[in-house]
Amino acid sequence: MNDTFKFAFRVAISLTLAFLIPMAMGWSQPSTAATTVMLIASTGSRRESLAKGTLRVLGTIAGGIIGLLLVGMFAQDRLLYMLSVSLVIVVVFYIRTAYLNDPTLFMLTGVMVLMMYNGGDAQGAFLYGIDRTFMTIFGVVVYTLVGIYVFPPRVEQNLHQLATTLSQAQQALFAHISALPRYPAEANKTEILSQQVFAAQNAFDARYHTLNGECSAISAYKKEWDGAVRLFQQITDILLFAAKDHARSSGHPADYLVDFERVHTQVMTLFEQLPAAWDTHAASPPEAFDKIAYDKARLEKAGHLYRGEAITNGYLLRQLREKLSQLHSCISSIDSVTGFVGFTLPALKASPNFNWWDAENAKTAIKVFVIYWLTGWFWIIANPPGGYNLVIFGTLFVSLLSYMPVHPFALFILFTLGFFFSVPAYVFLLPQLTLGAELACFIFIYTFVAFYFLKGPITIFFLLGMFTLGLNNQMVYHFGITLTIVSLFYLTVMVVVVSHYFPFTSRPADLVMVFRERFLRHAYRLILLHQTPTLSRWDRWVSAWRMATMKVALTKMKVWNSKINHGFYREVEADTLAAFVSECERCHHHITMLLKASDRLAESPLVRRARQQHKDTVIPQLITALLVLPTAHNATKDMADAKGNTNEHDDVLLAQDYQQLETRLNAYFTSLEWDSYSHSDIADFYIFLNLKKNIFESLLRCKQASDAVQWLAFSMKAF
Numbered sequence: 001m002n003d004t005f006k007f008a009f010r011v012a013i014s015l016t017l018a019f020l021i022p023m024a025m026g027w028s029q030p031s032t033a034a035t036t037v038m039l040i041a042s043t044g045s046r047r048e049s050l051a052k053g054t055l056r057v058l059g060t061i062a063g064g065i066i067g068l069l070l071v072g073m074f075a076q077d078r079l080l081y082m083l084s085v086s087l088v089i090v091v092v093f094y095i096r097t098a099y100l101n102d103p104t105l106f107m108l109t110g111v112m113v114l115m116m117y118n119g120g121d122a123q124g125a126f127l128y129g130i131d132r133t134f135m136t137i138f139g140v141v142v143y144t145l146v147g148i149y150v151f152p153p154r155v156e157q158n159l160h161q162l163a164t165t166l167s168q169a170q171q172a173l174f175a176h177i178s179a180l181p182r183y184p185a186e187a188n189k190t191e192i193l194s195q196q197v198f199a200a201q202n203a204f205d206a207r208y209h210t211l212n213g214e215c216s217a218i219s220a221y222k223k224e225w226d227g228a229v230r231l232f233q234q235i236t237d238i239l240l241f242a243a244k245d246h247a248r249s250s251g252h253p254a255d256y257l258v259d260f261e262r263v264h265t266q267v268m269t270l271f272e273q274l275p276a277a278w279d280t281h282a283a284s285p286p287e288a289f290d291k292i293a294y295d296k297a298r299l300e301k302a303g304h305l306y307r308g309e310a311i312t313n314g315y316l317l318r319q320l321r322e323k324l325s326q327l328h329s330c331i332s333s334i335d336s337v338t339g340f341v342g343f344t345l346p347a348l349k350a351s352p353n354f355n356w357w358d359a360e361n362a363k364t365a366i367k368v369f370v371i372y373w374l375t376g377w378f379w380i381i382a383n384p385p386g387g388y389n390l391v392i393f394g395t396l397f398v399s400l401l402s403y404m405p406v407h408p409f410a411l412f413i414l415f416t417l418g419f420f421f422s423v424p425a426y427v428f429l430l431p432q433l434t435l436g437a438e439l440a441c442f443i444f445i446y447t448f449v450a451f452y453f454l455k456g457p458i459t460i461f462f463l464l465g466m467f468t469l470g471l472n473n474q475m476v477y478h479f480g481i482t483l484t485i486v487s488l489f490y491l492t493v494m495v496v497v498v499s500h501y502f503p504f505t506s507r508p509a510d511l512v513m514v515f516r517e518r519f520l521r522h523a524y525r526l527i528l529l530h531q532t533p534t535l536s537r538w539d540r541w542v543s544a545w546r547m548a549t550m551k552v553a554l555t556k557m558k559v560w561n562s563k564i565n566h567g568f569y570r571e572v573e574a575d576t577l578a579a580f581v582s583e584c585e586r587c588h589h590h591i592t593m594l595l596k597a598s599d600r601l602a603e604s605p606l607v608r609r610a611r612q613q614h615k616d617t618v619i620p621q622l623i624t625a626l627l628v629l630p631t632a633h634n635a636t637k638d639m640a641d642a643k644g645n646t647n648e649h650d651d652v653l654l655a656q657d658y659q660q661l662e663t664r665l666n667a668y669f670t671s672l673e674w675d676s677y678s679h680s681d682i683a684d685f686y687i688f689l690n691l692k693k694n695i696f697e698s699l700l701r702c703k704q705a706s707d708a709v710q711w712l713a714f715s716m717k718a719f
Helices: 003-025 030-043 050-074 078-098 104-115 125-149 155-177 184-211 222-242 260-277 296-301 304-333 359-382 389-401 408-432 436-453 456-467 479-501 508-530 537-561 574-596 598-602 605-613 618-627 632-642 649-670 679-707 711-715
Strands: none
Touching: 003 030, 003 125, 003 436, 030 104, 030 125, 030 389, 030 456, 050 078, 050 104, 050 125, 078 104, 078 359, 078 389, 104 125, 104 389, 155 184, 155 222, 155 260, 184 222, 184 574, 222 304, 222 574, 222 679, 260 304, 296 304, 304 679, 359 389, 359 479, 389 456, 389 479, 408 436, 408 456, 408 479, 436 456, 456 479, 508 537, 508 574, 508 618, 508 711, 537 574, 574 598, 574 679, 598 605, 598 679, 605 679, 618 679
16 A cells, blocks of 8 residues: 555545535536546645645635636626636746646636636526535545545655655765765765765755645644754755865865764764654754864964865864753654753745746746637637537647657547447446446446556546546436547547647657756856856845756756657767756756855955955856857868767867866965965855865866757757
């Protein structure tokens, strides 16, 4: 009984009850409640709560009110009504795609606006809309209650598991970077372990953001939970600062830190104690430690690079030990009687609820508008099977499946497969069912199979086979009616196929090129913004937006890269393209680390002076070189490069330019009087240098990986 089984079981029960209870009560339109369950289960999250169900009900009521108002104002003028509806649903579905939490709230609002029109019949439109609103709310209530009481997810246990995974990844990274000695052959392992820590941190943050605010188990100790999440983030930052790509200039910390082995053992012990802290129900204060002592005689004889990195590593080690002790105290206070930690918890930065200005969100809204009018025009001219329902389902499914990484041909296969299941049931099985329990078993099995073996919105097209049966209290067995419904849904699938290419293409190769350019463009602008000594409020807003857009572009590039059919692009090797995407991911990781530390580094006098006197032009130049794609004029040269003869001359020149910048910074730092600055100021300066160098080396690898890809092949048009 894994999570997939439990989810499929809950949805199957919900959809069965959504069909049978209205039938037992003699209510009309039971399929509306069942459709609501299907849409929520296919597009929403797998966890339910009363708060989420309440919001869905409010969204349904709001959509019903808006839809009825539009019907009341424009029912006598069909074109004016369609114009008003198209404008409303464009706004609603744009908000739905931009919303980062459960999107079914706004989806149900849009669905109700579409469903209020009774196929052009103004008579009885109000009662028709009331019935649809009531049945939609009923479907929401059924799905919410079943999700809460049947196999309820164990929220805290899931968070504990993610936190344990994160702490284990952090411990592995610390053990590696503090090992004695470090062999050159293991240098790449630092990058791999850093990526694992970064991924584990993102997974933990994403799950906590999803559950935060709607789970009473978390809300009771929200302050402590926020503090624990923030401390995990700070520990990750410290470890990633210390995990550099390049060789150590100062040797191993055991050479210049007094009693390093004892400090190392303390940190490892704190990591090992974290999983057990979740089971502790008594808050414990943070542990007090001795100061980390340096070998002063050795540092006085050493050069500034050795001395600076030694102070930096000692500072990071002290910070790591303190944060781990505070985290252990914070975790032990969760679910305790007092919930008192005895120190000021760090504030957790609020995550945004919307991702505005995303290009694909805007394109989806435009698709919704265009498809609504295309299907509306087809309904008026040709009066297809299902009538106005083609407009409703076509527009709805286009909004749900826009820029989904699935080929439209798969939708034909899924719907046809569902049809092959439903037709024999319609002919041989349904006429034999005389008891409600028998019908319940049929609906349950059909739904369970759909959600157990399929996932996401594509599940809808398999379930449509069951909706072609026209289940109701009084069944009229007429194969012509079934064929009419089947024709309606096949037309709907064709509408989705058209939207895959029109008005904006969803070809994976084209989208990978778009997301590549978008990722690098925002990375370039972020680097330039970061070099500004003082950021205004507008600059900070722009920086946050660019960071979010860069992250989304990278995620989309990874998804669509895996969907490219390399049979059409034989010049592009899958491994080569995957290597480029992987290098982009590492580059994003290093840029994120620099930007996260920018506020702290901006306050450092050494960093501030260095940035004012020595402006970095090499990293922006390297990103600019990455943005430039080959053209038809140098196609022959690029084909040779793709076979392994990559142009290394520019990379060597950029490396030389960066070496000159480092030399100037070294001369700048040598001229300073060390006694004038604290250890934290010196540490901040070397953290700044390491972060910049990591970005440069990551971008250099990214350019080498990009040069190995034959990007011109993607200009070929393959349907």
